[in-house]
Amino acid sequence: MSEQQSIGIIGVGLMGHGIASNIVKHGHSLTILNHSGNQPVDILLSQGAKLVDSVAELAKSTQVIILCVTGSPQVESIFYQEDGLLANLREGSIVIDCSTAIPTSTVKLAKAVQAKKAFFIDAPMTRTPKEAAEGRLNLIVGGDEEIFLRVKPLLNCFAENIVYAGKVGTGHRLKLIHNFVSLGFTAVLSEAVAAARKADIDANVLIDILDAGGGQGVVLNRMKPYIQSNDDSSFRFALSNAYKDLSYYTEMTTDNHDYQVVAEAIKQTFASCLAEKPAATLPEIVSLLAQKG
Template sequence: MTTIGMIGIGMMGHGIASNLLKHGQSLTVLEHPGNQPLDALLAAGARSCNTPQALAAQSDVIILCVTGTPQVEAVLLGEDGVLKGLRPGTIVIDCSTAVPASTEKVAALVIAQGGQFLDSPMTRTPKEAAEGRLNLLVGGDADLFERCRPILACFAENIVHTGPIGSGHRMKLLHNYVSLGTVTLLAEAAACAQRAGVDAHTFVEVLSKGGGWGAALDRLKPMITAGETSGLRFSMSNALKDLSYYHQMATDTQAERTVAEAIKNTLQTACHEGDPQALVPELVTLLAKRQNH
């Protein structure tokens, strides 16, 4: 049986871990203060250990589901990191959102030590993670991707091979730029509608029957019409991180980024003026209160 080690049992990672266990996988998770409670996972048969090095020393496959590039580099390259315990042939699958240039760097270090690497960022939300219905965008060797597909299928509904190492993270940043950028645009429009006295239900109805319809509107609808954040459980700080990573990728490739800068600046101001851990739908309220002259 393949032994899987997992680092990052947050809102998304907890769903991934629970579905790996449901499919009978052997799982060890890293103890960390940022984890969601591990009780249910341990009761279902998961084991735990205290350092990435110790986890790597007993794992055939290591799945990372941490916040971003600094955390990926820390757990892989740190003093007691994965590379200190990595066994030849071990596969590292990075489901985090990261800067592609860093992904290529850490992948090269993993491979130089005899390991293998896939970047496999995900889309969708903690709800789909718990249901085992994530979307995965996988960069890496095609044969390795096919070998790992049964493991990925334990927690994902749609799995796309995007190309070589780094392409998964590039596609994830493109996706989140479009997704979060659309949400930010709609939040600004909804805030303007509030200040202009446009009825919230009318606003949503008209957009949903025309060119404004889409996932972004569906996710913001509970906030616009009822003041509820349930449609998108994603923090402002995470949104800013993803847009900052996209901006870095666009800068590195000398791509046009005028709109991206405006969206990043909106999220940056929201994090500065409000609670960075507030959920993205709360942007509607924050923008409605702000006055621009």
């Protein structure tokens, strides 16, 4: 992918801002959709990024469009709104959806994009805003392999590990499976920490025991600051987003007639905590669970 190709991004939130900053850092021309949900973009604009006020304007002025929004309803709105993305895609454009989405919706959108003689790949992310800012995201990519290879140099600007998963929609399927595992570990750990707190077990002793045994891993490392001192700054993932991701997973597994008893139990746990504190971050379920029972 040449340096001259123009890139557009829709969704410059906690994750999208890191993606945008690394694209600019690597010398690409970047156009950002103006939106109230964006993080501050002043630095990006000072580095040469452009700001536009409509999806139509962004679609008409860019060759590659990255979506980094909350989920399928937001992605579908971008495509199907009046004068939206689908109506204004340029022939040969490439849409890269980095959102977490329902795979059946992804496949449907990809067909609609293909009918416009454009291309669609799903490239959902794992890791956190910290790694996004550092250009060290993980990406799981679904779509035509030739298109994936064409955009891989761009993806390398903001991702450390990139896995080509297969046909379109496979990236989003694997992302939901990944998040079920990660969120499941988090739910189990949080319930265990809540039990330890109620038993007056020292947090550092608990961490030492888990680190030396079966609890060692990425989730424990992310949760350590909250376990020790209720500091959630290193894991600023909204519990509402976690619940959304689990809901997408159970929708997918329902469609596939898969076993999902464990997933439903985790989703019920998250729903119970959200009822207590709708704006909670994921680590805060430790405190919310400790208050129950």
